[in-house]
Amino acid sequence: MQSPLPYDKGDKNSILTYAKLLENRSLRTFLSCSKDDAMVVKLGKGSLGNMVEEFYFGYRPNSDAQAVFADAGIELKTSPLKRVGKEFVSKERLVFNIINYMEEHKTMFRTSSFWKKNAELLLLFYIHDKEQQSLDYEFKYVSLWRFPETDLKIIIDDWNTIVRKIKEGRAHEISEGDTLYLGACTKGATKASVRQQPFSDIPAMQRAFSLKSKYLNYIIKQIASGMHHVIDEGEYAYLLSESPLPRDLYESANNLELGHAVAAVESLRAYKNGQTFEELVCERFGNYIGWSESDLMKHFDLKVNLEAKNRYNVICNRIMGVEGKYIEEFVKGDIEMKTIILEYNGSLRESMSFQQIKYKEIIYEEWLSSYCYETLTKRFFIVVFQRDEQRVPRLLKVLFWTMPHEDLAVAERFWENTKANILNGDFNNFVKLSDNMICHVRPKARNAQDLMETASGTFEKKKAYWLNNAYIKSIIS
């Protein structure tokens, strides 16, 4: 015999009102048990999401294809925050349902497993603290969330990108870097978690739909500011319907209300029918092929020090029509923008550097959650300049790029080797450029006296991951 729920599970407002009571509290506040209760101690180690469903909302956690509050069309999601300075940012990506490669390709976006379940979310952001049991985590933000139309446009493109790979029999080659906001993240304890795919015999790594951490930061900011745009119920309804779109998404930008970045609205207005965000970006840059840095600066009336290392970022932002510091979609999609300069003869002098290797951290990392993997599986936006006869760099081309599956396997071997060396205390025999392993390890510091502590307490020169110039050359040609 179940006691009646303290809310109406078919009524969105009732659910939200009840959920809001969690704000600034922990789940334990609502449980009548002591901290040392054996059962609670055990539970405290479990998934907070499951406990919220079971103990707070009175649901048995399940793995149905339906949303948690199916009658109200709301999916419940809990997600951790971490403190960075004064503000809170997302600790990790938000993971949705596992992608059933055998089924997902049979539908269109609006009837997909992802959209049916996750069109409207009830988000519970809590403050993660590894010192505490999860029952004691404080909920910081509780809010309903619908995707703004500008973002939805990109999410639909993302979903199509993922499904296209399934249809091409390349589910095993899917990478988080393929997409901007909606990712297909690995799901499973190890690389051995694989599934069948419909158009190839190659087992594909199990993956789930997910929102990238950087996109969550945007959601968090919107919610925290109290400004977040909730799309009108009627507007959203057509997206939920199973019939074909009654009107073109791309024309709806004029209906947007406050709470949206102006830049995003402007970009959406600029979409031509059927164009993806990336095609739009490439088209915008296409207008400036052959221009030199100074041409571009003059044209946009930019006063940037030619020595400034961020000058390319400033220029690229202006080409995208963004006055501010960043391109919103690049931030939300966690796109890694890199500039390279080819010599007059087309050769590429420099390799591309990444973060310094954190000697104390890498030894505890696993490949799939390592910095190296996270970075190399990003979507890259590469801006290519080439020097002319006078050695003046001129914009040659731009491209979006994701590291191919087979190259990622090489990078993994490189990383394992690097990790093993550091574990062994050997800091002098890393993979070199001449080893031709796509990546190499090389110094990156203020000077040779700039050292970093290792796990064993010694100090070593700071070194970083680098992508080989020859490899980059092959990417862009």
Place this chain on the structure above:
DNA sequence: GCATGATCATGC
């Protein structure tokens, strides 16, 4: 103060 994106310098 220091990581980052990027480029310079040297020695084989």
Place this chain on the structure above:
DNA sequence: GCATGATCATGC
């Protein structure tokens, strides 16, 4: 000429 080591300007 290229691989490797070293370092710079900037922003957070």
